[in-house]
Amino acid sequence: MSTLHLSPDTTPNTALLMQGVRFGYTGADAATLNLDRLSLQRGERLMLRGPSGCGKSTLLSLAAGVLLAQKGTVELMGREWAGLSAAQRDALRVDHVGYIFQQFNLLPYLGVLDNVLLPCRLSKRRRERAASVHGPIEGAAAALLDALELPTALHRRPAAELSVGQQQRVAAARAMIGQPDIVIADEPTSALDEDRREGFMRLLLDQCTRAQSALLFVTHDARLARHFERVVELSGVNRVDQGVS
Numbered sequence: 001m002s003t004l005h006l007s008p009d010t011t012p013n014t015a016l017l018m019q020g021v022r023f024g025y026t027g028a029d030a031a032t033l034n035l036d037r038l039s040l041q042r043g044e045r046l047m048l049r050g051p052s053g054c055g056k057s058t059l060l061s062l063a064a065g066v067l068l069a070q071k072g073t074v075e076l077m078g079r080e081w082a083g084l085s086a087a088q089r090d091a092l093r094v095d096h097v098g099y100i101f102q103q104f105n106l107l108p109y110l111g112v113l114d115n116v117l118l119p120c121r122l123s124k125r126r127r128e129r130a131a132s133v134h135g136p137i138e139g140a141a142a143a144l145l146d147a148l149e150l151p152t153a154l155h156r157r158p159a160a161e162l163s164v165g166q167q168q169r170v171a172a173a174r175a176m177i178g179q180p181d182i183v184i185a186d187e188p189t190s191a192l193d194e195d196r197r198e199g200f201m202r203l204l205l206d207q208c209t210r211a212q213s214a215l216l217f218v219t220h221d222a223r224l225a226r227h228f229e230r231v232v233e234l235s236g237v238n239r240v241d242q243g244v245s
């Protein structure tokens with residue numbers, strides 16, 4: 001892993017800093033994202049909203065180093081994604097980021113518990129953090145799934161056999177296990193009914209508070225805004241965070 005590099009705008013409290021970021025998909029006529037600045041402090045909760053197709057999921061992929069910006073800088077936990085090899089990016093991501101993808105990205109033929117345990121299998125840091133709270137990491141996975149009301153009978157079933165709402169909860173448990181420093185959630189409540197949505201939000205916020213995880217949360221649901229310290233709107237030509245901390 002590369003040595004920690006703090007840019008002049010980064011403090012030890014900064015979980016994510018994106019500056020002057022421009023990104024366009026190959027073959028696209030115009031840039032998908034132009035972002036002057038977006039910062040997220042440790043433990044902070046930020047909600048991102050905007051119309052379909054405005055670039056929210058793209059921004060999350062850039063934040064997590066899944067995509068690399070053509071211009072500007074994106075730093076996570078003081079490390080700039082562009083300065084790392086692909087293997088270093090994978091290691092930084094699994095150590096520090098819990099990501100609930102819009103399409104879940106579960107491994108379909110793997111059992112539910114094994115899907116949730118993936119970050120612990122790939123990251124010593126996540127494994128030790130999960131074990132410090134629950135003992136065996138399987139206990140940590142089961143506790144998260146229980147809290148998300150996923151029946152125990154489903155724990156060993158292949159993820160592909162679950163309903164969409166159930167898969168979304170498995171994806172959430174996988175993101176939360178081992179107390180990542182930043183949780184990135186792309187419309188994580190879209191497939192949940194109203195009761196489950198409230199329970200899900202309580203658990204997610206509670207987990208983030210306990211682990212001091214920063215939360216970057218995309219949703220179309222304006223009712224969820226009350227849970228967040230900052231709401232950033234992505235729209236128009238220039239997509240800018242007005243509420244820089």
Ligand SMILES: Nc1ncnc2c1ncn2[C@@H]1O[C@H](COP(=O)(O)OP(=O)(O)OP(=O)(O)O)[C@@H](O)[C@H]1O
Nearest residue numbers: 025026032050051052053054055056057058059102
């Ligand atoms: N892999 C890709 N290749 C080419 N273009 C893409 C790709 N992914 C997204 N886009 C385009 O980039 C733009 C932004 O997409 P993105 O998925 O970030 O939007 P979004 O705000 O998350 O939308 P939604 O609310 O519907 O999830 C869209 O115009 C989309 O067509």
Ligand SMILES: [Mg+2]
Nearest residue numbers: 056057102186
């Ligand atoms: Mg999206």
